[in-house]
Amino acid sequence: MSLAGNELHADNGTVYSLKNDKLISKDENLGSDSYVKIGDYDAIPPEKSDPQIGMTEQEVIYSKWGLPKHVNKTTTAYGISEQWVYVHYKYIYFENGVVTAIQD
Structure with a gap:
């Protein structure tokens, strides 16, 4: 845009x-x-950002990558880890709901 x-x-x-x-x-x-018009502002909403280390799951959903195609979830005594799988072999890794790694 x-x-x-x-x-x-x-x-x-x-x-x-x-x-x-x-x-x-x-x-x-x-x-x-x-x-x-339903908002009270005239400004154009900011462009979505790329996912970043430290983002929450909700922030990643609102990022340029959006929802994943598939989620691999692992539950251990130390917490929950997830791998979000995207098209073109892109991955986001979460530990207890926070991004810890991004594979692009």
Whole structure:
């Protein structure tokens, strides 16, 4: 995505603009549509970040990687460890709900 003036240009060709408290989208292929503004801010939400060591499971879900395709879970006397499996051989490792390693 890129911001040009008051317009947000999505990678898929859709252009968004804010007009009279409505979000207007113009798609190269589908035409235009409008959405009612429900927030109290005019700023564009920040871009999602890559997963980082120390993130919680919820923070990883909200990151660029999102939900995993599969979860391998191991429970021991010392706690719970998980391996989250993503496409393209990417992995995130958790110890007791906190990211301890990322394999990209």
